[in-house]
Amino acid sequence: MEKTNSRLDQMKQFIDKKTFDSPSPFSHWLKPIIKEVSYGSLKCEFTIRKDMTNPMGMLHGGVSAGIIDDIIGATIFSMDLSHPFTTINNYIDYFAPAMEGDIIEAQTSVVKLGRQIINLQCEIWLPSKKRLIARGYSNMIRIEKP
């Protein structure tokens, strides 16, 4: 039986919608389109705009990092855990470029669900070329209520 909760149900409503009511202002800038969401996994699509590129017209590494960090955070949000979590660190390997106008997909999964630390990964793919663009990992720590 798959776990569910009201946040997951809410995010499922936004699948394939061009805009949704994200509580994250930076997420609004990234303009993800939710493609799939389940407990501990989120897949979003992004169109690479000019303001997401580097001087070579490629997806800027910093925007890849932003996408990875943002949808890892959204994945935690979707799990509707009893405490908030914050990022300790992230690590990203860059593998291949994607260009302005390309549609990329980012998909998260939980590597290890600890009580205090959750480790997640996120892959960015360029589906049109079946190419892995980047893969990142984050450790998220539970924020104790004061």
Add this chain to the structure above:
Amino acid sequence: MEKTNSRLDQMKQFIDKKTFDSPSPFSHWLKPIIKEVSYGSLKCEFTIRKDMTNPMGMLHGGVSAGIIDDIIGATIFSMDLSHPFTTINNYIDYFAPAMEGDIIEAQTSVVKLGRQIINLQCEIWLPSKKRLIARGYSNMIRIEKP
């Protein structure tokens, strides 16, 4: 004797200017103000806008990552090396929050200047609180001309 070159001279012209002709579209979005630049080191100031924040009104980790990646790239650019370089990976530790409206400073330095790989670090500080916000590291690899 300090190394210099025409790109460094050009970047020095932009010190304290609110806008400058960056070749990086994502850099335009980040709106850095150059404070100091020398061979292998760049210090920029950023004002945290609402669209750079997460749901808690704090600087989004993905934007910190974007800043680190962007000004590490600009540092390499300013070194005017004989070949272009691209990012293999980056790693970031997050230490403390900064809020919408805060002015932060990011400063790069070269950790190891190899022939094929350059390793750089970037620290983000919140000067008003003398607080280290984040520190990141990147390996940049020389792109061989075909």
Add this chain to the structure above:
Amino acid sequence: MEKTNSRLDQMKQFIDKKTFDSPSPFSHWLKPIIKEVSYGSLKCEFTIRKDMTNPMGMLHGGVSAGIIDDIIGATIFSMDLSHPFTTINNYIDYFAPAMEGDIIEAQTSVVKLGRQIINLQCEIWLPSKKRLIARGYSNMIRIEKP
């Protein structure tokens, strides 16, 4: 059709053998037992000895790192590539402890096979508890012949 080569064939001879003629002195200290090997993937078993532990009697994080680095190197070796490769960086997340006397398994896979950079991962498992102990990633760079 699975790729093969004489090094792979040689390593397959050592499957389940307690000792083998590794060219790596540190590998001799780690005493891996090869369980499976194929092009780009290697699975080895290790018994945690006292000299591999920390003050709490647990597998020392530095030994986990050593195992990950060593069998990633052995995986590259087994691929019998035209050039040697050296490690640029590695990143490890630690998830759970293993104790002196425990038998652990480490398994590598190629994340991205580039021309100049190969990215690999290695997971360490404690099979008796079906527990992921640690996961690490390395970027290996091709050494150009002078």
Add this chain to the structure above:
Amino acid sequence: MEKTNSRLDQMKQFIDKKTFDSPSPFSHWLKPIIKEVSYGSLKCEFTIRKDMTNPMGMLHGGVSAGIIDDIIGATIFSMDLSHPFTTINNYIDYFAPAMEGDIIEAQTSVVKLGRQIINLQCEIWLPSKKRLIARGYSNMIRIEKP
């Protein structure tokens, strides 16, 4: 005023001694010689033995990782904090080789001392060539007493 405590005093007794009563069995294998120790910083010297090398006769990356992890742990130990700490992750960049017989120095420092997380770095140097061999970073998390 420099912070001190009985553990620091104890470690200072072992400066320049070839053996000391480390509580870490893996540390015994590494055979560090303490050169300097103060609150949050530890410098140790290591001689590269054959069993610490890779097939090219160089310091094995996994042993560098072991050294970094071990003396970061010893630094935390020397701080005599109210709680034990465990490693969440570590990240290492490799810069240059060192050979069997070389004497290397590893030195730690605290990057950020948080209440729940301590971030430390460790540099490995080859003093005879004034060369930075590797640099690593770890996040250590406080273990809550049950």
